[in-house]
Amino acid sequence: MTKGDKMLIALLVLAIALSFVLVRVPAQATGTGQVVVEVGKQEVARFDLEVSGDALLVPIQLPGGVANIEVQGGRVRVLRLPDHMCPNHICSNTGWISRPGQVIVCMPNMMVVTIVGGQEREVDVWS
Numbered sequence: 001m002t003k004g005d006k007m008l009i010a011l012l013v014l015a016i017a018l019s020f021v022l023v024r025v026p027a028q029a030t031g032t033g034q035v036v037v038e039v040g041k042q043e044v045a046r047f048d049l050e051v052s053g054d055a056l057l058v059p060i061q062l063p064g065g066v067a068n069i070e071v072q073g074g075r076v077r078v079l080r081l082p083d084h085m086c087p088n089h090i091c092s093n094t095g096w097i098s099r100p101g102q103v104i105v106c107m108p109n110m111m112v113v114t115i116v117g118g119q120e121r122e123v124d125v126w127s
Contacts, residue, residue, distance in 0.1 A: 033100050033117040035076050037069065040110045049098075049115060050074055062109040067091075069113060078104050078113060085109060 037045040037060055045058060055072035068079040075098035078091045086092070091106035097115060104113040 033115045035069070035071060036114045036116055038112045038114070045069075047071070049076065060111065062111060064109065067106070067109065067111060074098055076104075076113060076115065078106065078111075081106070081109075 033049040035045075035047055035049055036043060037058075039060065039062060044060060047056070047058065049071065051071050055070050058069045058071065060067045060069060062085065064085040065082065067081055067085075070077050070079055075096040077096045078094070080089060080092040086106055086108050091104050091111070091113075094104045097104060097113075100115050100117060102115050105111070
């Protein structure tokens with residue numbers, strides 16, 4: 001193996017290592033995302049994901065009562081609904097979501113909470 005072969009191998013190893021590092025570096029978000037709430041395929045609320053100060057509590061009127069959506073620290077969640085409105089509590093058990101494209105769905109009430117806008121913060125392959 002010649003000196004040139006060793007340099008070529010070292011250069012290739014360095015290029016491969018550098019490509020892994022660059023792919024894993026998260027992209028910067030471009031702008032603030034928004035929370036969109038739909039009930040029965042109709043948009044009923046839209047607000048910024050980033051709120052200043054304390055948590056923002058947004059009441060959403062549903063056919064069986066009111067759902068409360070909490071926004072705090074760049075993330076959003078649906079607070080627990082009464083058993084008669086949502087027997088399995090899948091929407092509240094989903095917990096906090098914070099990235100564009102993530103959703104919370106409450107099937108009994110036909111409510112969908114989605115984060116839109118901004119840019120993906122991670123490469124899909126590594127999510």
